[in-house]
Amino acid sequence: MTTENRIEALRQEVRAWLESNVPTGWREAMTNVEQDAFVAAQRDWFVKLSTAGYATPHWPQGWLGGGRSLAEQKVIFEEVARADAPRLILYFVALYHAACTLFECGTDQQREKYLDGILQGKIWCQGFSEPNAGSDLASLRTKAERRGDRYVINGQKIWSTMAQYADYCLLLVRTDNSGPPQAGLTYLLLDMKTKGVSVRPISQITGDDEFAEIFFDDVEVAVEDRVGEEGAGWAVAQATLASERGLTLVELTQRMRYALPMLVQSMRQNGCEHDPVVHRDLGKLIANVDAACALADQYLMKRIMGDEQVGDASIVKLFYAKTLREFAALGVRIGGLQAQYYSGFMRGATQETGHWTLDFMNSYNWSIAGGSNEVQRNIISERMLGMPREPKSWQLAEGKA
Amino acid sequence: MSFELKELQDSTRRVIDAAGIAADESELWSQLTELGWLMVTVPESLGGLEAGVQGACTMHCELGRGLARAPYLPAMLALDAICGSEQSERDTWLEQVFAGGLITTCLAECSLHVSDSRLDGSATGVQSADSAQHVLLWTDSNDLVVLVDLRKPGVAITAKPTWDLTRRLFDVELDQVPLSEHHIVAEGESARVMIQRLAALRDFYLAADAIGGAQTMLEMTIEHLQTRVQFKRPLALFQALKHRCADMKASIVAAEAMLFDALRRLEGDLDNPQFGIKARGVKMFATTMFTQVAEDCLQLHGGIGMADEHPCHLFLKRALLSEQLSGSGAAYASNLALDLIENSGNLQSGKCA
Incomplete structure (x- = not known):
């Protein structure tokens, strides 16, 4: 089988598995629930996914589900997004940050002590x-x-x-x-x-x-x-932060694209389906979402080819964070007064839930966490565009705290 | 980027860098016809480079970097139509193009109809019509693509000077021009498919051109900020300005990713209707981006950016025109939205791949 056929076969396999295994109605079930119920649901989904080998494709050969190429990992992330499966928020640090740090920098004793635990659901x-x-x-x-x-x-x-x-x-x-x-x-x-x-x-x-x-x-x-x-x-710590290698943004940008019809649904509910001003805003957003998907995809392709350059990751993250904010902001505008009525929150969901004001608040996760937009702009301007760093001579004025 | 595309990019860049920004139209035209650049998408069997739409866009990007004045964009569109023609005259037209003759086409609106084997109507945004022998046009009913001889009676061309100093546009009026069979490029269903394809290619090429222009403009601006000293420091040290450059860089890279991602997915399937809608999205994103970049870069240049002797304004004016050519951003945004609305039945069926 050629590589291309193998990848396509994997795609079909993962797609079929997800179709019969993604918990139905998880979004409703996770709306306004106590955190314990959320943790239990995450654990159930983690056990299913990891038993099938799809939680650890990035682990080395020899581990359950491990030894997958970056191109294969990408397929799994794309299919998880396509199936609108719950995100494994509770296990992300364990599966990526902890595991990759241990694989890359840990001792044999540390790997032995901790990695099995991760597979068994340690958080x-x-x-x-x-x-x-x-x-x-x-x-x-x-x-x-x-x-x-x-x-x-x-x-x-x-x-x-x-x-x-x-x-x-x-x-x-x-x-x-x-x-x-x-x-x-x-x-x-x-x-x-x-x-x-x-x-x-x-x-x-x-x-x-x-x-x-x-x-x-x-x-x-x-x-x-x-x-x-x-x-x-x-x-x-750099090894920890580099561990997810752009896969998350492939998943999130794809999820954003799949969520676009939610905006249309809101337009219908709020009677602005034929509003030409909304059409223009929506059209611009569609293009931005498309660009974000292409950026994330291109970034991962560069990694697969070994062509990544400093600043590439910052561009993807910055552009995604800005587009996500625009997405939620348009939802809030389309939602009108309806979107201002408190609708509770959905736990462990994706960034787009259709609870637009909640999504708007949540979008700050991406513009602040993991290196804020401002930090990304510093990286792009200084390390990619070659503009000078801030001088370090600044001092607090005397008498100030 | 594949090795072949990289090579094409490098060789185009060398020529454009040597020619300089907004170099003389006729000099560049003879240079690029001699180098065979118009033949980039033409199949090898017809004497072309067969580098596909990706190759063409790589080249348009480079030509856009230099705000190239020559009418290669309409020429390549016309050539694409000719290569796709099943008419017996095809090889004669190809020879005309190989010999350096310009066949232009319409970059804006084309409204034409046939009655009693005569053509009536008009086309706007026809680039360099005064130096072309023929113009490629199509009818409103989308069932006929023709080459019209610009020197024949009944054909009038009017120069429409634009703020953009790098492209010369004309209106073409047709009044009872006899429709000669020798000049039909496509008819019926194949004409309909050809017209759609030309519209999509026009959008992709304008997008690529905008990306190239934006790249040069940002590079020039960063160089200016690095060298211009105020308050005893280079302007490039100010974070407020650095962050604007970073945002511009991100938009340029996003436009480029979007363009080439669409082409990678659709290259083998150019007659797919999705090709058209993708092309509109890319064109809108890239040309709006170019305008925004050009607008902000002129601001970052300060006073010199307002001086005619500095090339800043050439970029801004080209960007503003490109945003309106083919179809405006506002119109395309509505197209994209309506396409999504149409394809979003209920939420579940909206989740298509």
Whole structure:
């Protein structure tokens, strides 16, 4: 069989499997439910998907479902989007960030200790951002002090998705203050049940509490749970962040395209189906969505060919985030007063639920998290267009905090 | 991009860079006919390069980078129609083109009808009609594509000077022009398919041209910001300006991705009606993007951007015209929306691949 035929055969196989396995009515079932029900539904879907081998196509050969090429992984993501399957939000950090970090930078003992757990449904969260270290991640201050064969951690993390349900945390801490900020960071794996760890969910503007703060009060982590050398945390964190390799944006842009008919449905419900002004706005959005899909697709093709250049990923993310905002904003306009009536929220859904005001609020997830639009613009202008970096000479005026 | 396309891109860029921005029309025309560039989509069996629509768009992108003045865009459309013709005169017309003769076509509206074997009507946006022997036109009923001899009685051409200084447009009026059988390119169903295809190609070529123009404009602007010093620092250091450049870069790359993605998916299937709607989306996105980029880049140049001696205005004016040629952004946006509405029955059936 040629590669092309193999890919097409995989597409048909995944499509058929999804048709009989995607839980029906999951969107309705996940609207205004308690978080426990959401977690249970995610777990059920994860077990189904991972048993079929479709949750871990990016893992190496020898693991369940592993050893798939990037082109094959792309097919799986495209089909998941096409089938409107629930997104595995709760397991994303485990399957991608944790697993890929362990494959790339972990020790054999660490892989043995943690990877089976991931396949059995252990949930991981990410402990990178801090209240004073967002865009400037390298300035983080959560401190780890070496005492014998352990690190003792004090500090606080924030914006950790689903940390309240997590079994483990990928933790980036400061072990040294003497050199440049990136050089003093160390990467640890933390059991969330360790004494001294407390989690506080953050109530969000959507009414959901998907994110949480994590507090560390003399929390002890064994040295064998360090990934990479002490002081090499920044490089390990780059491996974590690069792990999903553009697949998420292929899935999300495709989902956005499949969601366009929702806008038409809203137009019909609100009687503006024949409004020429709405037609123009919708037409422009359709083209933008098409461009976003093409960008994500082209980016992944470049990765498959090994042609990726610095800044490429930033362009895809920036363009997607802007288009997503436009999508939701048009929904809000079409929805009119109806969209202003509180409709509750849908958990673990995609970015487009047809609850337009909710979707609008949620669209900030993509323009702020994972490197804000502003950070992406810095990367594009400085590293791609060769424009100079900000001078570092700025100082607080005297007497100011 | 494949190796062949890369080669085509490199060789086109060398010539256009050497010619400079908005170089002389007739010099560039003879250069590009000598180099065989018009033959980019022509099959090898007819003496062409057979590089497909992707090849043509790669070339239009490069020509757009230099705001090329020559009427290669209508010439390539006319040539595409001729190659697709099943008429016995085809090879005679091809020889005329091989010899450097220009057959132009309409880049805006064509309204023509036949009665008693005579043609009446008009076409707007006919590029460089004064230096062409023939113009390729089609009837309102979409069942006839013809070559009209511009020097024959009953044919009047009127120059319509545009703000865009890089393209010369004409109106063509036909008054009781005898329809000669020798000049029919396609009839009936094959004419209908040909007209659709030409409209789609016109949109893709204008889109590619816009992408090239926007690329040069942004490069020029960044160079300006790097060298222009105010407040004792290069303007390129100001984040407010850097972010605008980043947004422009993202839109340009998006337009390019959109164009070539559509072509990759549809290249072998040019008569598919989806080709037309895709082409409209790409054309709208790319030409609107070009206008936005040109508008902002002129602003970023400051005072010099308003001076006639600086090329900034040439880009802006070409962008504004391209946005209106073929079909306006507003009209195309409505087309896209109506297509979606038509194809969104209920939500489930809307989920098509």
